[in-house]
Amino acid sequence: MMRKYFLLFVLFLFSCSKEQEENMNAAMEPTTITENLPETFNYVSESSRTLNVVYFTPKDMKTRDESHRRISEILLHGQQFFKEQMRSYGFGEKTFSLIVDQEKKRVKIIYIEGELNASSYTYDSGAQPIIEQLKAYFESHPEDSKSHHTLIILPVDDPYDSDAPYYGIGRWAFATDYNEMEIKYLGGDPSAYSTKKATTYIGGLVHELGHALNLPHNKQKRSEFGLENKGTTLMGSGNYTYGTEPTFLSEASCAILNNNEIFNTNSAAYYSGGSASIESLNAEIIEGEMVLSGNFTTDLPVNSISIYHDPADDTADYDAISWRAAVTEDNTFFIRMSLDELEKKGDTPYVLRLRLNHLNGNSSTFSYAYSFENGEPILDISFSPKTYFDNSKWRIFSFSSEETGGGEPFGNGLANLIIDGKDTTYWHSCWTTCNVTHPHELVVDTQGSTEVKGFSFLQRNGSRKIKDIEILVSEDASTWESLGDFVLSNINTPQNLDFVEQKSFRYFKIRINSAHDGEQFASLAEVRIY
Structure with missing residues (x-):
């Protein structure tokens, strides 16, 4: 009887060792773990330029x-x-x-x-x-x-x-x-x-x-x-x-x-250069429509104009009503825009903004002011454009402060932005790392004596628009002559200040004494001379 049990025990051991050997052999075989591998993708695009x-x-x-x-x-x-x-x-x-x-x-x-x-x-x-x-x-x-x-x-x-x-x-x-x-x-x-x-x-x-x-x-x-x-x-x-x-x-x-x-899927170059100038602009109200026409010159082709009627009773442009104007081969345009499409009338100031769309994706923007009084449109300004002096060689000579602490959206706040030729950038007085108050000052060196008929200011399209200013001029940045005190409107269209007689100077100083919001800060988009 013992021999029978012994034989069974040996067979049991043999079968166990055989099973263990098979398990060991299986464990030694290479295994691919797919669940932890990163998923692969076959990415393609029809264009070489993508978001x-x-x-x-x-x-x-x-x-x-x-x-x-x-x-x-x-x-x-x-x-x-x-x-x-x-x-x-x-x-x-x-x-x-x-x-x-x-x-x-x-x-x-x-x-x-x-x-x-x-x-x-x-x-x-x-x-x-x-x-x-x-x-x-x-x-x-x-x-x-x-x-x-x-x-x-x-x-x-x-x-x-x-x-x-x-x-x-x-x-x-x-x-x-x-x-x-x-x-x-x-x-x-x-x-x-x-x-x-x-x-x-x-x-x-x-x-x-x-x-x-x-x-x-x-x-x-x-x-x-x-x-x-x-x-x-x-x-x-x-x-x-x-x-x-x-x-x-x-x-x-x-x-x-x-x-x-x-x-676009073409191979053209985008966002390099492109500037235009409005040569003439005519606006009149006919049977409840603003009829707008004009012509322009440009160094790069323009294929359309995006037009915005932006109520200037706030600091944002969310309520700007827009149209598109076609452009002819000789750079002229004509469009009729129904004033019934505008929500705000009453006594509301407006900015008429023309954005000339260049084929290379850049744009040239021009802004003009008009208003409604008692619900009626008033075209009370001249649309004749000014011929500005070239400011490509101008330099900021000095400034009382500028915002460099990151408080303004990336790329804004610096003093030199008032002469960069871009309506969308702006200088802002320092506010994150200092506590400055009025008056604020900016001094520009035009790099040569110039005969000037007047100044043109463009307010920032947002808050901190400046109000009371003094303009001073000099030939040597040491002895200054005041041209007087002026008040800028709370609107971001070009505001021209004509001189009684031409003035000659190399340097000019803008002394800012107050802002429309009553705060201690100030901001300005552009200053030009003509």
Whole structure:
């Protein structure tokens, strides 16, 4: 009996060792673990110039869940929206180009970790360090910089309680991402929390992207608001209606996009040079319409003019009503604009802004003032343009202060911006790192004695417009002659101050004694002489 049990025990040991050997052999075979490998994508684009999409994560934050899928779906949705809008005005099947894996429906997104914590990337001053880090990244990774246009997305826990940058600066756009930011929530009940939140922040992302694509604010005409295929302009308050209620791009906006580098697949050079001058401009009111005509000269072709009627009773341009004017081969234009399309009349000052759209994507902008009094339009200024002196060799000789602490949007605040020839940049008195008060002073060296008939000032399109000023001139920047005290209007159109007789000088000083908002600060976009 013992021999029988012994034999069974041996067989048991043999079978166990055999099984263990098979398991060991199996364990030694190579194994591929697929779940931890990064997913691969077959990214392609029909254009060599595409939108740069960056997901920028502060050092102490994490990317939001499924960000690649969700942001891709949002951008592809936006790409289709822009295409439909361009098509509706006869611009063809144009939209902004992306690098996409068409099969997986994924957009190429560059994920970058910030050098600092989220507290260093605030709404007021966070854009500048992010842009500086991205510029350094693109310099060392030129293959990732596909165009001049960049969308930057930052993760946040709650967008309603976020201090992250959320705006457009030049051709950089900032927006935020949160876990539930999903395309599927668009189009639902507008009163539902998930729909309202998605509309606000997906719409907000697409709105800020519009700024990075060169678009200014503008509002729908009165006749457009109730139309099913119009509604609210994206570049007005469309960030609160996008994807849920009728939302559209104005024709003036699409005319600008028509010349955008990532809306075109050609090999032309974009955003290099381009300047124009209005030679004549005629405006009159005929049967409730403003009839506008004129001609211009330009060093680069202009194919359209985007025209904005912007109420000047606030510091923003969200309520500017827009039109597009066609341009003839001999650089003339003619357009009739119904004043019934304007919401604000009464006693309202207006800025009439003409944006000449160059084929290379740049623009030349000219602003003029008119007003309504008791609901009636008053064209009470001369539209005759001034011939300004060339200021390319001018230099800032001295200034009382300038904003360098990052308090102004990236690229603004410096004194030399009042002579850079750009209406969209501005000087601002120092306010983040100092406590300066009126009077503020700016001294310009024109590099040679000049016979001058007058000065032209352009206020910043925003707050801190200057009011009471004194102009002084000198040949040696030591002995000064005052030309008098002047009051500038609270409007961002060129304001000309004519001299009784011509004055000769090399240096001029602007002494700013007060601002329209009554605060201690001051800001100015441009100063020119003629």
